[in-house]
Amino acid sequence: MIGVVSVIVVLGSFDGFHKGHQALFEVARDASDRMDMLWGVMTFVPHPQIVLGNGSFVPLFTDSERDFIASFLNIPDFIKIPFSDVKDLNPKDFIEELGSRYKARGIVVGENFKFGKHRSGDVEFLKSYLTKKGWFFAAIPPFKIDGSVVSSSLVRQLVKKGYMQQTEAMLGYPYFIIAPVTEGDHRGRILGFPTANLPASELKLLPPKGVYATAVLAHGKWWSGALNIGYNPTFERGDEIRIEVHLDQFEGDLYGEMIAVLLLAQIREEKKFESAEGLVAQMKDDVERIREICRPWFYRREGLLFSLKECWKSYEYRLKVTNYNRISR
Ligand SMILES: Cc1cc2nc3c(=O)[nH]c(=O)nc-3n(C[C@H](O)[C@H](O)[C@H](O)COP(=O)(O)O)c2cc1C
Ligand SMILES: Nc1ncnc2c1ncn2[C@@H]1O[C@H](COP(=O)(O)OP(=O)(O)OP(=O)(O)O)[C@@H](O)[C@H]1O
Structure with missing residues (x-):
């Protein structure tokens, strides 16, 4: 990062970037313009809860997905510091480290x-210590939606329940999966609904089993997508979770391509059908329903879709395929 220029740093764990985080970015962006400094977001890898928690923490976003949102939100510098380097520092040493190693002059x-160690550093400490040092400092009051403080924990709870509209409201964009298309069992084409299969990752929180209306970016275009997350009980395929999406009106090959799937709404639960014909009839209804959801949503969020597509083009996403499933340590 950043050479000799002073930096205003937005600090936190940042499992993705929600609207509360975005409020902080506005303050940093504005201050950096006024004070002729750079600004950036600084976080810890892996996520502190992976290190300190009880092993059950699953983040919303993979590392490369988070990089994509950082680029989409025009964050000029995204600094990831190993959590192990700082977790035992006392608050004063942590700040000194930010100053000397990263040229921070504002927080x-x-x-x-x-x-800091035992979470002993807080806003009171920062205010008095940074004022003495002459750094810029701002502490932002909790950003709320409908009376609830927006937080990554709350977003994780909403995703776990399959509440995709509320999730979108908190994030400012829909929850999404970016992953490379892999091979399924090739049964979808025979059923009349070919699907792009996506690998599951233990580093990616999934909503509950079920069928979802989605917007899919593939082959440089947006498509309405019918996504199924589940075990395909109709075909008794065992206990490996499957993530697969049928792109409405799409014809072609997607194997190996990186695609982005935005989850807009859950439309039903996954069911066991008595026959393949029963499932196919249901899938026809699903696609109709999904069109009805996607049409107005695409219209309403045209600007968002345009910006995401532009960001995708300029982002060297294809190069990051190898990073899928990995977390930086
Ligand atoms: C919109 C949609 C809804 C689906 N719903 C169910 C379901 O309720 N029950 C089920 O067993 N499989 C469901 N599936 C999964 C299909 O069984 C699966 O797509 C099919 O077996 C093809 O799998 P393949 O791509 O691995 O060949 C659904 C798939 C889609 C795209
Ligand atoms: N709703 C909010 N309003 C203002 N600031 C927030 C809000 N949520 C988080 N922040 C701040 O954003 C930075 C990064 O937040 P962080 O990801 O650590 O918290 P979080 O979103 O509350 O996550 P978690 O729920 O996992 O603790 C921190 O400085 C934090 O205080």
């Missing part, structure tokens, strides 16, 4: 931010 956090 923006939320009012509830805690850091």
Whole structure:
């Protein structure tokens, strides 16, 4: 990062970037313009809860998905520091490290931010210590939607319940999966609904089993997509979770291609059908329903879709395929 120029740093764990985080970015962006400094987001890898938690933490976004949102949100510098380098530092040493190693001269956090050994550093400490040092400092009050404080934990709870519209409201964009298309059992084509299969990752939180209306970016275009997450009980395929999406009106080959799937709404649960014909009749209805959901959504969020597509084009995403499933440590 950043050479000799001073930087205003937005600090936190950042499992993805929700609207509360975006409020912090606005403050940092504005201050950096006024004070002729750079700004950037600084986070810890792996996510502190992976290190400190009880092993059950699954993040919303993979590393490369988070890089994509950082680029989409025009974050000029996204700095990832090994959590092990800083987790035992006391608050004062942590700040000194940011100053000497990263040229930080300003900090923006939320009012509830805690850091350093035993989480002993807080906003009170930052305010007095940074004022003495002459750094810029801002602590932002909790950003709320409908009375609830927006947080990554809350977004994780919403995703786990399959509440995709509420998730979109908190993030400012729909929850999404970016992954390379892999081979399925090639039965979809025979059923009349070919699907792009996506690998599951233990580093990616999935919503519950079921069928979802999605917007899919593939072959440089947006498509309405019918996504199924589940075990395909009709065909008794065992206990390996499957993630597969049928792109409405798409004809062609997607194997190996990286695609982005935005989850807009859950439309039903996955079911066991008595016959393949029963499933096919249901899938026809699913696709109709999904068209009805996608049409107005695409219209309403045309600007978002355009920006995401532009970002995708300029982003060297294909190069990141090898990083899929990996977390930086
Ligand atoms: C929109 C949609 C809905 C689906 N719903 C179910 C379902 O309710 N029950 C089920 O067993 N499989 C369901 N599936 C999964 C199909 O069984 C699966 O797509 C098919 O077996 C083809 O799999 P393949 O791509 O691995 O060949 C659904 C798939 C899609 C695209
Ligand atoms: N709703 C919010 N309003 C203002 N600041 C916030 C909000 N949520 C988080 N922040 C701030 O954004 C930075 C990064 O947040 P972080 O990802 O650590 O918290 P979080 O979203 O509350 O996540 P979690 O729920 O996993 O603790 C921190 O400085 C934090 O205080």
